[in-house]
Amino acid sequence: MALLTVIDLAVSFFLDEGEVRAVDGVSFEIEEGETVALVGESGCGKSIVALSVLDLVPAPGRIVRGEVRFGQDDLLHVTPKYLRQVRGGEIGMVFQEPGAALNPVFPIGRQIAEVLELHQGLSRSDAQAEAVRVLGNVGIPDPEKRANAYPFELSGGMSQRAVIAIATCTHPKLLIADEPTTALDVTVQAEILDLLRDLQDRYRMAILLITHDLGVVVEMAQKILVMYTGKLFETGPTEAIFNNPRHPYTKGLLGAITRLGAGRQAPLQGIPGAVPDLLDLPSGCTFHPRCELADGECTAAFPPLRAMGINVKCACHHAGKNTEREP
Numbered sequence: 001m002a003l004l005t006v007i008d009l010a011v012s013f014f015l016d017e018g019e020v021r022a023v024d025g026v027s028f029e030i031e032e033g034e035t036v037a038l039v040g041e042s043g044c045g046k047s048i049v050a051l052s053v054l055d056l057v058p059a060p061g062r063i064v065r066g067e068v069r070f071g072q073d074d075l076l077h078v079t080p081k082y083l084r085q086v087r088g089g090e091i092g093m094v095f096q097e098p099g100a101a102l103n104p105v106f107p108i109g110r111q112i113a114e115v116l117e118l119h120q121g122l123s124r125s126d127a128q129a130e131a132v133r134v135l136g137n138v139g140i141p142d143p144e145k146r147a148n149a150y151p152f153e154l155s156g157g158m159s160q161r162a163v164i165a166i167a168t169c170t171h172p173k174l175l176i177a178d179e180p181t182t183a184l185d186v187t188v189q190a191e192i193l194d195l196l197r198d199l200q201d202r203y204r205m206a207i208l209l210i211t212h213d214l215g216v217v218v219e220m221a222q223k224i225l226v227m228y229t230g231k232l233f234e235t236g237p238t239e240a241i242f243n244n245p246r247h248p249y250t251k252g253l254l255g256a257i258t259r260l261g262a263g264r265q266a267p268l269q270g271i272p273g274a275v276p277d278l279l280d281l282p283s284g285c286t287f288h289p290r291c292e293l294a295d296g297e298c299t300a301a302f303p304p305l306r307a308m309g310i311n312v313k314c315a316c317h318h319a320g321k322n323t324e325r326e327p
Contacts, residue, residue, distance in 0.1 A: 001071070002029035003206050004053070004174055009066035011048050011057055011230075020278045022048045022061065024230040030174065035200070035207040037221035037238070039214060039253065043275045045230040046210045047096060050176050053208070054087050070174070089119040092167030094177040096210075098159040102151040108162045109135070109147025112169050119170045131169070138165045138195060157188040164195060171203045178210040193219060214257055218242060226250050229276065229286040232305055236312030246314040248291045285317070293318045 011023040023045045030036045038046045051057050053068050055076060068075045070091065075083060087093075095101040103111055112134055113127035122130060128147070135143035138161040151159060160180065167175060177196065181189040193216065200207055209220055217224060217238060224241050226234040226249065234247040245251045255269030273290040276282055284301050288294035297317045305315040 002069075003032045003034075003071070004030040004208070005067070005069040006049075006053070007067040007069070009049065009052055009068065010064045011045075011052055011061055012064050013061045015060060015279075018279050021230050021281075022278065023052065026066075026227070026230075026232055028225055028232070028235065030206050030208060032173070033200070033204050033206055034223065035209055035221045036223045036225060037209045037211060037217040038225045038227055039211055039217060040227035041212060041253075041271075041275050043278075044227045046212075046227055047178055049227070050093070050178050050208065050210050053176060054091060054093065055083060056087075085119070088115055088167075088172075089170050090172050091174045091176065092170065092172040092205075094160075094163050094167045094175065094180050096178040096182065098156070098163040099151065101163050102159060104151050107148050107150055108154070108165075111162075112147075112166050115166055115169055131165075134165045134169045135162070138162075138168075138199075139191070140165075156184055157191065160184065160188075160192055161195065164192075164199070168199050168203065168205075172205055174206045174208065175200075176208045176210070179212075180209070181211070181213065181216060189216075196220070214253060226253070229278065229281060231286070231302070232313075232315065233287070234312070234314045234316075235305070236309070240309065240312050244309075246308050246312065246319040247287075247316045248293055248318075249287050252290075285315075 007027050009023055009026045013020040013022055026049055028036065038049060040046055048057060052063055053075065057063060063076060070086065075086065109128055109131040112131035113124065116122045116127040116130050117124065132143045132147045135146055140146050140158055140161050154162060180196065181192050184192065196207065211217060221238050224236065224238050225232055226247065228249055234241065234250045241250060242254065245254055252269065252271035271290055276286060276289065282289050284299040285303060288298040291298065303315045303317045305313045308314045308319055
């Protein structure tokens with residue numbers, strides 16, 4: 001049995017202008033100890049999927065259908081008390097902006113200790129001592145001193161480490177990491193990725209990694225979910241998708257990566273156009289206005305997510321006609 005199973009998840013935001021379908025029929029599984037990357041451009045619904053797992057979708061958003069099974073339990077239909085135990089206990093979350101995730105009026109150590117008191121029943125003094133140890137585990141120097149520091153006193157890299165410490169101090173089975181390396185320089189990014197891998201090995205936890213950086217994906221994930229306008233367009237093992245992407249959108253994302261050995265004259269292959277307004281989506285396949293392969297079939301109906309190889313699925317009318325990657 002998978003650790004996490006999401007089935008036909010749909011999330012809408014009900015605005016005065018109309019209904020925004022931020023997530024529309026998303027299904028996937030995460031096995032114990034596995035890293036799954038959810039990728040796509042900004043505004044495609046990745047973070048809403050992450051928030052939905054813990055039923056944290058902000059108003060006026062609402063989960064309109066689907067299941068989020070964590071082991072035997074559907075987290076969308078459990079008691080608030082049980083869900084509070086799961087949040088921060090068995091499932092940790094690294095939110096997208098560490099500066100916004102940290103409480104500015106409490107020291108870092110107190111914020112970690114509060115989680116330990118709530119989920120592990122530690123006394124205040126024991127929780128504070130454990131918080132210092134946890135800060136050391138995530139690579140923060142002089143953890144005894146930093147435990148008394150406030151968020152504004154930390155650098156971007158240390159703030160991210162503190163957020164990761166809060167999310168992993170209870171040794172969760174699943175860590176949801178939403179853009180954990182955004183706005184960090186490349187050296188700090190590499191350090192954060194190394195930290196996540198180390199914590200994963202130490203606690204044997206699974207990771208749902210939300211990112212638009214495919215360079216991060218190839219280092220971290222065993223499986224990729226490619227998302228666009230609230231839907232999954234392609235899913236499969238990382239190696240299979242990097243070596244032979246089926247969907248034109250996936251090919252476009254991969255074409256925008258700088259590759260070693262490509263030479264200075266090799267241009268990046270950007271995707272034309274922009275993500276459409278979710279209040280006014282194109283008919284049929286929502287990628288067709290940006291796709292050079294689009295024809296009448298693409299504008300008429302959205303293609304189903306169907307098998308295209310071993311453990312690979314793709315939602316494209318033309319994917320089976322030419323699956324070879326262009327040089």
